[in-house]
Amino acid sequence: MNNEEIAKILDQAAKDATAVGQMGEKHDFSLEDAYEIQRHSINRRLDRGEKITGFKLGFTSRAKMEQMGVHDLIWGILTDEMELKPQEEVNLDRWIHPRAEPEIAFRISKDIEESIGLKEIHKYVDAMAPALEIIDSRYENFKFSLEDVVADNCSSTGYVVGDWLNLNTEISDLDIDLRINKEVVQSGKTSAILNNPLQSLVELSRLASKAGIIIQKGQVVLAGAATAAVYLENNQHIEAHVEDLGNISFQTK
Ligand code: OOG
Numbered sequence: 001m002n003n004e005e006i007a008k009i010l011d012q013a014a015k016d017a018t019a020v021g022q023m024g025e026k027h028d029f030s031l032e033d034a035y036e037i038q039r040h041s042i043n044r045r046l047d048r049g050e051k052i053t054g055f056k057l058g059f060t061s062r063a064k065m066e067q068m069g070v071h072d073l074i075w076g077i078l079t080d081e082m083e084l085k086p087q088e089e090v091n092l093d094r095w096i097h098p099r100a101e102p103e104i105a106f107r108i109s110k111d112i113e114e115s116i117g118l119k120e121i122h123k124y125v126d127a128m129a130p131a132l133e134i135i136d137s138r139y140e141n142f143k144f145s146l147e148d149v150v151a152d153n154c155s156s157t158g159y160v161v162g163d164w165l166n167l168n169t170e171i172s173d174l175d176i177d178l179r180i181n182k183e184v185v186q187s188g189k190t191s192a193i194l195n196n197p198l199q200s201l202v203e204l205s206r207l208a209s210k211a212g213i214i215i216q217k218g219q220v221v222l223a224g225a226a227t228a229a230v231y232l233e234n235n236q237h238i239e240a241h242v243e244d245l246g247n248i249s250f251q252t253k
Contacts, residue, residue: 001027007040010152013138019096022139024148034150035211041153042077050079053220054108055208056133057200058154060224061192064101067228070146075207076154078220084134084160089251095157098136098232101225102178102240104171104190104197105131105161112215115206121198124215127164128171130242132178132250133222134158135229159222162240162248172196174243176226180236186227190242197223 006023013020023029029037042052058064058074065071084090092098109126116124135155137144149155172195177187190197200223208215215221232238232252239249 003029003033003037004040006151007037007044010037010138011041011044017094017096019140020138022144022148023151024145029147029151031147031150034147037151038076038153042079045079045081050081052077053080053083054078054222055204055215055219056154056156056159056222057204057224058149060194060200060203061188061226063188063192063228064225070144070149072146073203074146074150074154075204076156078156078159078222082156082158084158084250086160086162086248087250088160089253090158092232092234092252095134095136096138097142098134098157099142099229100178100232100238101133101135101229102176102186102227102242103131103133103225104176104193104223104242104245105129105159106201106221106223107164108215108217108219108221111217112205112208114209116202118196118198118202121201122167125167125201128167128245129164130162130240130245130248131222132160132238132240132248133225134232160248160250161220162246165245169244171198171245174245176240176242178227178230179239179241180230182237182239185230188226190226192226193223200224
């Protein structure tokens with residue numbers, strides 16, 4: 001099976017909300033292949049009329065690496081089909097076994113075409129916000145290798161971003177938590193994200209420029225979760241709370 005055929009199976013699994021076995025178990029592919037498969041699956045979405053809205057980093061914290069048994073930073077692509085409105089009521093039937101993670105989002109104000117350093121970020125990013133990411137592995141039991149998860153666009157499924165704020169707040173050591181029906185179910189510190197969530201932009205710029213991809217003005221970057229992810233159930237109010245940045249939530253039905 002070639003990379004395009006693997007992408008078709010993973011894309012179909014997402015569309016049908018039906019899990020498949022780990023692709024890497026039957027078809028040995030490299031990490032480079034995995035990113036190519038990811039690109040093919042995004043192209044299928046673009047062919048259906050979806051638009052790229054941004055990028056996400058994964059496994060930027062120890063909590064996430066330990067939960068999933070994968071120990072390397074990964075990146076995936078977000079599209080407008082994945083974007084939820086704040087407070088939106090979401091039917092869980094459209095996904096397989098979705099989980100939520102509290103995150104921080106950044107807004108790009110100028111195209112990033114090369115690898116940038118921490119000190120240059122303010123030239124390329126004009127806002128940040130509390131965010132929630134919904135991940136939904138297309139693999140049975142949410143089990144995968146590093147190559148598998150990259151091929152599956154890093155489990156990207158949904159995201160919702162709160163009110164944008166300027167970059168004046170220091171965000172390297174804030175409390176961040178996930179609340180379900182107002183109860184804190186996961187809590188951590190933003191320092192868990194690469195010591196400083198801004199570092200995720202440095203890493204993404206390095207990876208994207210290596211891949212020949214421009215991170216465009218207006219796009220959103222999710223820095224990765226500081227805590228483990230939690231499975232969603234029906235009739236829940238899901239909320240991310242970031243100290244000094246505020247809250248963002250949605251509702252499941
Ligand atoms: C992969 C995505 C990881 C994060 O924030 O670390 C991720 C997964 O756990 O399914 O989104």
